[in-house]
Amino acid sequence: MFSENLRSVRTAKGFSQQELAGRLHVVRQTISKWEKGISVPDADMLIRISEILELSVSELLGAKITEEMNQSEVAEQLARINEQLAVKNRRTRRILRIAMGFLIGIVVFYIILLILSMASFNSFKNGKKVEVTAQTETVIPEE
Incomplete structure (x- = not known):
């Protein structure tokens, strides 16, 4: 209004x-x-x-x-308007935080995928087979 x-x-x-x-x-x-x-x-x-x-x-x-109508009533109207804007701003900030968290999660996921693919590519490029067991890692030379 x-x-x-x-x-x-x-x-x-x-x-x-x-x-x-x-x-x-x-x-x-x-x-x-x-x-x-x-x-x-x-x-x-x-x-x-x-x-x-x-x-x-x-x-x-x-x-x-x-x-x-006195000044206190006008002040009350202003307070209501300010409260409505504050609620709207809090809601907007909450949505932005959720969206940023989601985007950061996606970026972290892709970084992990990139690191894993680089490790896989390096082991393929070296021509060595890497066998991963639960406790140790053993390199098996090619026959």
Whole structure:
């Protein structure tokens, strides 16, 4: 809701992402992340955005809030939004960790296969038969 409101109000006021970022002293990518819903600004930044775009914080957040709503209620809304983003980020990090573990396992598996194939190739190349027993390794000369 915030992301959609920010984009629509910004474009209605005629600001580009770069212009708004310059006025807020942030990089353009920060504005883009806010508009995509990847992150949200903190309370102080919300106040600065609302001043630049000339609307209330509650309107920017998208809630139809009466004037009776105090700052603690707005803070509660921000806390809920931040918690939702934190849950989403934790889930994403968990998935990335699992994927990286899987990829590392595959790489280790292929390295072991490479080492075993090199050992097998070297024994074949030398023309010696290698007999592996449970405790010792015996080289049998060719007849």
